[in-house]
Amino acid sequence: MARALFAVGTALVLLLLGLGLAVYLTRDEDNIQVSNVLAEDFSREVALAERRGADVDLRALTPDDWDELLIVARGTPRAAISERLGREWTGVASVATGELLILLRDGEVVRFLDYRGEGRFAGIDTPFQELPRDKAVFRVRSLVITPWS
Numbered sequence: 845m846a847r848a849l850f851a852v853g854t855a856l857v858l859l860l861l862g863l864g865l866a867v868y869l870t871r872d873e874d875n876i877q878v879s880n881v882l883a884e885d886f887s888r889e890v891a892l893a894e895r896r897g898a899d900v901d902l903r904a905l906t907p908d909d910w911d912e913l914l915i916v917a918r919g920t921p922r923a924a925i926s927e928r929l930g931r932e933w934t935g936v937a938s939v940a941t942g943e944l945l946i947l948l949r950d951g952e953v954v955r956f957l958d959y960r961g962e963g964r965f966a967g968i969d970t971p972f973q974e975l976p977r978d979k980a981v982f983r984v985r986s987l988v989i990t991p992w993s
Contacts, residue, residue, distance in 0.1 A: 876956065886945070886957055899984070902981070915968055916972060968991060
């Protein structure tokens with residue numbers, strides 16, 4: 845009986861070590877995950893903005909220290925985003941993603957979100973539009989999202 849328990853215990857330890865090794869070898873620490881909470885908050889604010897008669901102020905939704913917003917058009921290839929950022933884009937967004945809103949500080953990615961609503965962006969350059977933090981306010985009319993100026 846003791847031999848059987850020892851064998852099962854040894855097998856369990858070896859399986860756990862194998863699992864740990866698999867996780868370690870296949871990890872990708874460089875990936876940046878989409879901020880789901882921020883994406884949902886922004887998408888909800890866009891949906892409610894017209895009814896409230898208010899603009900969507902991204903600065904109020906993001907307490908992070910960032911100084912520039914990069915809006916990336918829907919469907920822009922990863923290679924183009926990497927080229928624009930000057931480094932490999934390793935952002936991982938949701939399956940049904942819209943425009944990406946990348947928050948930068950001194951050219952480095954702080955975090956990013958994706959727009960998940962039914963509206964469309966207008967009045968922006970494609971595939972990229974840069975906005976300083978103080979201009980990161982959007983007007984929404986008939987689900988058309990435009991930078992406020």
